[in-house]
Amino acid sequence: MKRLAITSVFAAMTIMAAPAQADDLFTGDVRLACEAVLCLSSGTRPSECAPSLQRYFSISAKKMSDTIKKRKSFLNLCPAASQDEKMASLVDAITNGAGRCDYASLNSSLRSWRRTGDGIETYIRNSLPSYCTAYNNNAYTDIKEPRYVGVPERGGHWVDADKYDAALAEYNKRIAAEDEARRRAQSSGYFGNRNR
Template sequence: MNNTLPIWVGLALLTPAIQAATPDTPPLSGDQQDACSAILCLSSTLGGRLAECVPPLRRYFSIQLKYWADTVSARRGFLEQCPTDMAGRDAYLSALAAGAGRCDAATLNRELLLSQTVQVCSGSGRYQTCQPVAQFQIGNRLPAYCQTYVNHPYTDLSLRYVGTPKWQTAKDFRLHPAGQWVD
């Protein structure tokens, strides 16, 4: 379990870093405001459900290039437009760019789905018959990009694996997976 940080604490940490030191500086707008809003929204489990997060998250997730590595780089570039000097900024923005949108329970349950085919035999001798049977399980190891994102002290994501990974027939797996990711 990671140390969670509620979004209001994240706001308290980021707001002074985002605001300029002089009173003459105008408030954030445009790309800078969208980038800072996206950082806050991506850092919280509530972010996807807040109306204020819809425009910056839509803009963030609309950044899609041909190759995934280029998409991550472009999204990180977008987030870097937020003028903040928070500690560990580079590592955090990298974690957000690589993990956001890929480290939720639904995506992990889909992406970490494993399958195998085994022969199930009955009878003996020349009366033995074998049938191929598909088996499924969901892996319980977070990809590295998710470990960094989910366990970062600035996020309050509550992702966890419930149960144990166990090979199951398709019918049993559909009815009740032995282990799966939950938010």
């Protein structure tokens, strides 16, 4: 069903872009904006997406909120971006989520610190931000949502959805080795002999 919705959006944008004459083709930022909407709606981005994505991600400001506003204004140059509420919702989802919801960005932006008895410990939160959920689950996007491996207290982290099974196996192997090392240390009396 989601693919059907995405296909109909692409078809609508193609019809809008279909020229009566060759001179009527979109050009410049209007063309790049339409291409960016299409490319950022899909997890698969062919090389033809490079110019529009480079233009989109080159838009920045000092504050993230201003960057989002400028990027939204750019995407709104595409006539299809405001054709109905669903397309407006797609543009909102893209401007808030694109470039911020991949596993690498999540591992960076969701890094937190907590004080422990041994000092300060870092961990990565396992709750996906609402803007990522809106972007990944929009009716017009076809993006595989990153997945969280493990638990925050034991080095959990976000991974690409396609690599989840391998990452989970590696994580479980590491946890088992850590638990075994801890068990051996405890059974040898290492922890119990610290004060002697």
